[in-house]
Amino acid sequence: MGWVTAFRERVRAVLGRARMDEDLDEEIRFHLEMEVEKNLRAGVPAAEARRRAMIAFGGVDRFKEQTREERGITALEEIRRDLRFSARSLLKAPGLVVVTVLSLGLGIGASATVFSLAKGMLLGDAGPLGDPERIVAVYTSENEGGLYGETSFPDYADLASATTTMEALAAHRLGVLTVGNADSGDRAVVELVTGGYFDVLGVTPLLGRAFLPEESVPGRSDRVVVLSHRAWQERFGGDPGVLGEIMKLDGEAYTVVGVAPKGLVSRYMRFDIDGWVPLGVPGGIYRVSPRALGDRRSRQFFMLGRLAPGRTVQEAQAEMGVLADRLRDEHPAEWADSRGATLGITVVPEAESRVPPDVRTPLLGAAGLMLGAALIILLLACTNVASLLLARTHGRSQEMAVRASLGAGKGRLFRMLLTESVLLSLLGGVLGLVLADRATAYFRAIPFPMNVPLRIDASLDASAVLFALTLALGSSLLVGLGPSLRGSKAGLSPALKRDGDAGFGGAKRVTVRSVLVVAQVAAATFFVIGAGLAMRSVQASAHYDVGLNPKDVAIFWEEPPEEDLAPADLRAHFLELAGRIGAHPEVESVALARVAEAHVLMEDFATARVERADSDPLRASFNAVTPGYFEMLEIPVARGRAIDFGDVDGAPRVALVNEAFLERFLPGGAGVGDRFRVVQWSDVDRVQEQDAVTLEIVGVVADPERPGTGRGRPFFWVSYLQDDPVRAIVLAKGRGGVDVLLPILRQEAPPQAGDFTPLEPGSYADYVAYRFLGHKIILSILTFSGIFALVLAFIGVFGIVSFAVSRRFREMAIRQAMGARREDVVVDVLRQSLRGTGIGVLVGLGLALPLAYAARSALLGVAPLDPVAVGGGLLVLVGASLAAGAVPARRLLRTEPMDILREE
C-alpha cells in the first residue's frame, strides 16, 4: 500500500509542481494566520503578534525549500534545470552548435547508412521464416569449379523425389516481368518458384494463400501471383481486398492469390522484390520454358530444402553426395564441368546462404572497410567537437569559477557541462538519422545497369536507429567527458587569478590538441587526394580506350522469336531484322553480334574452351559478329582481314584473335594462317552442344593501349554467319546519332510481351560507360568525404590557432610592447598552425600514395602522383589551413597591445 501512495505522490510531484507550490504557500499562510490569531487572543499587539509568529515558524523560505526537496524529485528537477540552462547557454553560441551538430550529424549519418546497407545485404535476419534452422540451401558446383552454383531443373526434380533427409525441396530463380502492356516500361522483379517454396520457408502469407499444388506444376503452371508486402503497398495501396484482383504481367492476366508477410525478400542477395510466380507458366515466362525445364545442361535454379524432423545438415550433405554420384553415373556428359571434372552438391544452412557464400567474404570485407571509414569520420568529428568544447571550457573557466564560488557543487558543474555535450550529440544524432534515412532511400533505388528495378533490402530499422543513438550517446561521452571533467575541476583559484592560461602549465593540453589536428589534416589529405584522383579517373574514362568506339551506335538485345528454330533459320530471322533496319536511310551500317563487348556485365557471356599446345584447354571469351562489325566499331585489325561475307556455313571456319590471345594460346611467332581448336562452346548458363571445331586465324586485332593495366585479355571473334546463334545483339550506326536511330529500332523490333531483355534499345556509349559506374560512385563518396574531412580539418586548425592565440595574447602583447613588430608575432602564430598542417599533410600523403599505387589499375591511366590531383589537393589543404589560421591571427593584428595588458 505504502509504495502505491509513495508512487502517486512522486508522480503528482512531477506533474503538478506549480500546483503543489501554491498549496504549500497556502498551507503556510494558514499556519501563520492561526499563530497570529493565537497571539492576538493572548493580548499581544498586532505587529508584535505577527513578528512572534514568524520567529516561531523560523524562516519561511528555508522550510519551503526543504519541503520542496522532500518531494524527492530533486534529481529530475535538476536535469530539467540543466537542460534548460544548457539550451540557453548553447543558444548564445550558435556557431558552435551548427558546427558540432553538423559534424556529429554527418559522422553518425555516414555510420548509420553504412550499417543499414551492410545489415540489409550481409547480416540480414531470417525475416518471417518458420524454423529457419531447419532450412538449407542446396547448390550444384559451377562450370568454373565454384561450389555454389545453380542446378538444372531435371537434376532438381530427381533430387526432390529421391531425398529422405529433407521433407521438401523447392527450386527458385529471379525473373523480370513487365507490368501492364509490353511497352509500359514498368518492370517487376519476381522469384519464379516451385509449388512447395513457401512450405519450405515455413511462411504463411499475410493475406490469401501460397500456390496450390495443381496451379504450380512446372511447365503447366497457372497465372497466379503472390505479392510482396511492398508491392502490395505500392501497387495496390495496401488494399485488403486485393485477393482476386488481376495484375497484368508480360501482357497476361495474373490473379493475385496472396500477399507475403513484411520482410520476406528474395533468397538470392536479399533483393526487395515485387512478388512470386509459379515456375514454368506456359507461354514462356522469362527463360523458364519447357525446353529449359528439360535441359540438364541449363543450370539456372537455386534450391532450398526443409530438413525432415530430426535430420541434420550433415546428413543431408551425405545423402546429396550419394545422389550426386548416381546422377554422375547416369549423365556423365552433363555432370562434367568445363574442365572435365565432375560436379558435386553442397548443402549449406539457411543462415549462411543469405549472401551467396562465394561473394560473402569480399562483400563483408568491403562493408567492413566502409564501416571503418565511416567510423573514422565519426571519430574525427568527435575529436573536433571535443576540441571545440575544450576551447569553450577554457574560455569559460572564469564563469565556472564564479559558479563554483557561488556554491555550485563539482558534480553539478560536471553535470551541467556534460548535459551540453549530450544535448549537442542528440541533436547530431537526429540530424544523422535524417541524413541516413535519405541516403538509404537513395541506395535502395540505386540504378542498376540493366534496366532492372532491383532494390536493396536496406532501410533504417530499429537496430539502425539504436545504432545511431548509441553512437550519439557514446560520442557525447567521448566528446563531453574530457572537457566537462576539466571544466568542473577548474576550481576557484587558478581561473579567478586569471594567470592560469598565461603560463605554460597547459603545454600537455596543447600537445593532445596538436595530435588531433595532425590526425584531422592527415585524414583530409587522404580524402582530398583520393577525391582528386577519382575525379581525374572519371575524366580519363571519357577517353579511355575500351578497344572499340561506340560513338553514334545504338544497340539492343533481341531474343529468338520461338524455341527450337534451326540455327540457319534463326540466323535468317535475325539477318532479316538487320536488313529492315539497314534499309532506313538514317542508318549507315548495321551489324549483329552474340555479346555486347565492353559492357561490363555482358562482355564475357560467350566463352569457349580452347586447346593449347602445352597444357589443358583454357577458357577464353569470344564474340560472333557479322561482316561490317569491325569497321563500324573501329576495332583495329592490325594484320590480315576482318570477317566478310564469304565466311558462311560450308566455308572454312575462321576467327580473328587479339594479341593477348596469340600470346596466351599459340606458340611464339604464330599469326594469320595458323589454326586453333575449340572443344566446347558456352553461353551464360548453358553449354551449347557442339563438336570440337578447328578455326583458322584470318586476322589479328591490336590490343588497345590501356595505360596502367598492361595488355588486354585474350579474346577472339568468329563469324556470326557460321555460329549457332542464341540471340542477336543488334548494332546500328548513323551520323544523326543515337537519338535518330532509337525510334527506327523500336519501330522495327517492337517490344514483345514476355521477352524482357537486359539490353533495351539505347546508346552503346552509355552502356559502355557502366563500366565506370564504380568510379563515379567512388568519386562521389570520396568527394563527399573529402569535403567533409576538409571542413573538419579547417575547424580543427582554426580551433587550435584560436586557442594558441588566446593563450598567448598577453605574451604577444608584451613582445609587441617590447618592440617586436606585429608582423613577426603574426608570422609566429601562422608558423605554429602550419607546422601541424605540414605534419598532417605528410602523414596523409604517406597513407594515400601507397593505396593509390596499389589501386593503379583502377585509375584508368591517371598517375598515382598525378600533379593536378595531388598538387591541387595540397594547395586546397594549405590554403584552408592558412585561412583557418589567418582569422584568429587577424585578431592579434587588430588588437592594441596596451588594451590587452590593461584588461588584466
Add this chain to the structure above:
Amino acid sequence: MSKARSDLLQGTLDLLVLKVLSLEPMHGWGISERIQQWSGDVFLLNQGSLYPALQRMKRRGWITSEWRVTENNRRARYYALTPAGERQLGEERQAWTRSSTAVERLLQTAV
C-alpha cells in the same frame, strides 16, 4: 521563555507527529500546537520544520493529506495516518522505548 527547553531530536519529531495524527486527522498548525502543549513547551520546535517532515512522511506513505474546511470555516490541509503510518508508529514507539530504557540504564550505572 523557559530555560529547560531543548532541541527536538530528529526522528523524535516523526514519532510525535505520528502520535498526534493517531488520535485524529489534523492540520499543520494544529499538530505543532498539540506537540507544544504535550511537551509543556520543553521541546524547542521550529514550527516550520514540521512541513518538510510532513512531506517526507507523506512520501514514505505513512500519512495522507486532504484539503478540508475547519470549524471556523477556513481552508486547511489535514493530515491523516495510513495503515503503514500506524505500523510505523508502533515500530518507532518500540524503538524509542528500547533506546530510552537503554540510555536510562546507562546513566544509572554510570552515576
